[in-house]
Amino acid sequence: xxxxxxxxxxxxxxxxxxxxxxxxxxxxxxxxxxxxxxxxxxxxxxxxxxxxxxxxxxxxxxxxxxxxxxxxxxxxxxxxxxxxxxxxxxxxxxxxxxxxxxxxxxxxxxxxxxxxxxxxxxxxxxxxxxxxxxxxxxxxxxxxxxxxxxxxxxxxxxxxxxxxxxxxxxxxxxxxxxxxxxxxxxxxxxxxxxxxxxxxxxxxxxxxxxxxxxxxxxxxxxxxxxxxxxxxxxxxxxxxxxxxxxxxxxxxx
Amino acid sequence: xxxxxxxxxxxxxxxxxxxxxxxxxxxxxxxxxxxxxxxxxxxxxxxxxxxxxxxxxxxxxxxxxxxxxxxxxxxxxxxxxxxxxxxxxxxxxxxxxxxxxxxxxxxxxxxxxxxxxxxxxxxxxxxxxxxxxxxxxxxxxxxxxxxxxxxxxxxxxxxxxxxxxxxxxxxxxxxxxxxxxxxxxxxxxxxxxxxxxxxxxxxxxxxxxxxxxxxxxxxxxxxxxxxxxxxxxxxxxxxxxxxxxxxxxxxxxxxxxxxxxxxxxxxxxxxxxxxxxxxxxxxxxxxxxxxxxxxxxxxxxxxxxxxxxxxxxxxxxxxxx
Ligand SMILES: Nc1ncnc2c1ncn2[C@@H]1O[C@H](COP(=O)(O)OP(=O)(O)OP(=O)(O)O)[C@@H](O)[C@H]1O
Ligand SMILES: [Mg+2]
Numbered sequence: 001x002x003x004x005x006x007x008x009x010x011x012x013x014x015x016x017x018x019x020x021x022x023x024x025x026x027x028x029x030x031x032x033x034x035x036x037x038x039x040x041x042x043x044x045x046x047x048x049x050x051x052x053x054x055x056x057x058x059x060x061x062x063x064x065x066x067x068x069x070x071x072x073x074x075x076x077x078x079x080x081x082x083x084x085x086x087x088x089x090x091x092x093x094x095x096x097x098x099x100x101x102x103x104x105x106x107x108x109x110x111x112x113x114x115x116x117x118x119x120x121x122x123x124x125x126x127x128x129x130x131x132x133x134x135x136x137x138x139x140x141x142x143x144x145x146x147x148x149x150x151x152x153x154x155x156x157x158x159x160x161x162x163x164x165x166x167x168x169x170x171x172x173x174x175x176x177x178x179x180x181x182x183x184x185x186x187x188x189x190x191x192x193x194x195x196x197x198x199x200x201x202x203x204x205x206x207x208x209x210x211x212x213x214x215x216x217x218x219x220x221x222x223x224x225x226x227x228x229x230x231x232x233x234x235x236x237x238x239x240x241x242x243x244x245x246x247x248x249x250x251x252x253x
Numbered sequence: 254x255x256x257x258x259x260x261x262x263x264x265x266x267x268x269x270x271x272x273x274x275x276x277x278x279x280x281x282x283x284x285x286x287x288x289x290x291x292x293x294x295x296x297x298x299x300x301x302x303x304x305x306x307x308x309x310x311x312x313x314x315x316x317x318x319x320x321x322x323x324x325x326x327x328x329x330x331x332x333x334x335x336x337x338x339x340x341x342x343x344x345x346x347x348x349x350x351x352x353x354x355x356x357x358x359x360x361x362x363x364x365x366x367x368x369x370x371x372x373x374x375x376x377x378x379x380x381x382x383x384x385x386x387x388x389x390x391x392x393x394x395x396x397x398x399x400x401x402x403x404x405x406x407x408x409x410x411x412x413x414x415x416x417x418x419x420x421x422x423x424x425x426x427x428x429x430x431x432x433x434x435x436x437x438x439x440x441x442x443x444x445x446x447x448x449x450x451x452x453x454x455x456x457x458x459x460x461x462x463x464x465x466x467x468x469x470x471x472x473x474x475x476x477x478x479x480x481x482x483x484x485x486x487x488x489x490x491x492x493x494x495x496x497x498x499x500x501x502x503x504x505x506x507x508x509x510x511x512x513x514x515x516x517x518x519x520x521x522x523x524x525x526x527x528x529x530x531x532x533x534x535x536x537x538x539x540x541x542x543x544x545x546x547x548x549x550x551x552x553x554x555x556x557x558x559x560x561x562x563x564x565x566x567x568x569x570x571x572x573x574x
Contacts (some may be wrong), residue, residue, distance in 0.1 A: 083342075085365065087340070
């Protein structure tokens with residue numbers, strides 16, 4: 001109940017963020033730009049539209065997750081609005097969880113709006129729509145949740161600038177983890193141990209990317225989808241737990 | 254004296270050291286502070302700017318952690334959820350979510366106490382009425398003046414009908430009418446059996462309201478106890494005496510009892526160091542056949558104590574409960 005109230009208030013706060021609207025408009029423009037694309041060979045054309053569409057949704061969503069995510073808690077401390085929340089019967093982890101869920105809700109709705117834009121473009125351009133597209137959108141939201149958790153974790157102990165840099169870096173590396181492992185295999189020795197360690201510790205963000213499946217119309221079995229989804233949720237939960245431990249010890253001064 | 258009264262706030266040897274700047278310079282904001290607030294009293298927490306009042310209150314509310322020492326509310330350690338449910342808190346120059354209207358704001362905070370539905374709505378209307386903000390109930394907080402914010406801040410501190418209300422400078426930013434209203438409100442809280450602890454620079458308000466006060470300077474307790482007793486113990490009651498036709502020998506005879514003597518022709522204006530000297534002084538006047546014009550005790554106030562303490566009287570004036 002308390003967590004939900006904080007989440008809804010965070011959602012309301014997000015809705016007032018101009019950054020959110022700017023990014024959303026950019027995303028819709030990007031997706032909409034496919035409308036003026038020349039028709040290439042049919043297969044190429046469909047692939048391109050889906051590529052641009054899912055790419056835009058992912059890119060702009062990640063930007064929101066990072067740049068709204070890093071301010072989620074630090075702004076409350078800076079503006080001292082946290083004083084009256086934490087002094088009420090609300091545990092610090094509940095506050096953190098509420099903020100997190102609030103931004104997650106924002107991202108969910110944001111993704112839904114961008115998805116509607118994409119579907120409209122697909123419809124106009126007569127691109128066939130397959131179930132795997134929705135599965136891909138679902139996993140994109142899960143990826144946003146992981147990134148939000150990363151941003152939140154960093155922002156509990158570092159400045160906004162550093163949090164943004166760290167989170168962006170982790171986003172990039174997170175998409176390269178299979179390469180890390182492959183690279184480690186080649187290196188051998190200590191390098192292998194380190195890179196393999198990173199492979200297991202860092203979020204394997206590439207798992208959430210089903211763009212290839214969508215463009216090639218390859219379905220993903222429900223079981224696999226569930227495993228990936230659970231992986232994302234478990235990973236986020238882990239990050240939030242660490243964030244809570246750090247946040248619990250902080251002075252709000 | 255009432256030893257059976259429950260201790261609502263209990264602070265024992267509390268200290269807070271901040272580390273500031275690049276080199277982590279140590280700033281002791283609160284220094285081995287101990288005090289107790291009892292059930293049903295109005296407790297004033299006084300001290301000059303930077304004395305450590307806000308720091309102490311932030312430790313009580315679990316916003317910052319003590320460097321050493323401990324504190325408890327309702328006998329429970331700081332941060333205990335059950336204890337927090339019975340507390341109302343107004344931070345210093347309150348900051349709130351400025352995109353909410355006063356009503357939405359109070360509703361949100363009500364939810365944090367698990368209040369819901371029509372009970373909550375009724376409570377919100379009552380509180381807005383109480384702090385005189387009914388006219389601004391659907392106005393966003395960012396359009397509020399400082400005093401208006403202070404008023405909704407006070408309303409949010411009472412949303413849960415708290416047993417203990419902790420207010421950090423509740424009068425700041427308020428006009429004289431607002432100050433009077435807050436004073437009345439604090440008295441009404443006491444009447445309904447609540448405990449109030451508030452910090453203030455405005456000693457006059459504290460003197461009017463408080464059962465007991467604590468005065469801190471540079472993080473250290475310098476005085477605490479009942480207001481009237483503190484004034485009696487911590488200050489001396491000076492008395493101003495005006496005498497006509499006092500001979501020069503008489504003036505000399507008076508001198509041991511006075512702080513200063515001024516001569517205006519026939520008239521002598523003498524300030525006696527304490528009421529204890531009144532009899533002696535009168536004896537001098539009688540024996541020198543002078544005429545007493547007036548005898549005026551100077552009413553000491555918390556302010557006198559405050560200023561004496563600020564000038565460096567470092568020993569603690571403590572009046573037992
Ligand atoms: N976040 C902080 N970091 C470093 N030092 C601090 C911090 N907050 C307070 N201090 C220091 O602690 C001391 C006490 O400050 P505090 O705000 O508690 O005083 P106060 O009694 O509330 O004063 P005022 O009446 O002006 O509100 C001051 O010397 C101040 O510089
Ligand atoms: Mg203060």
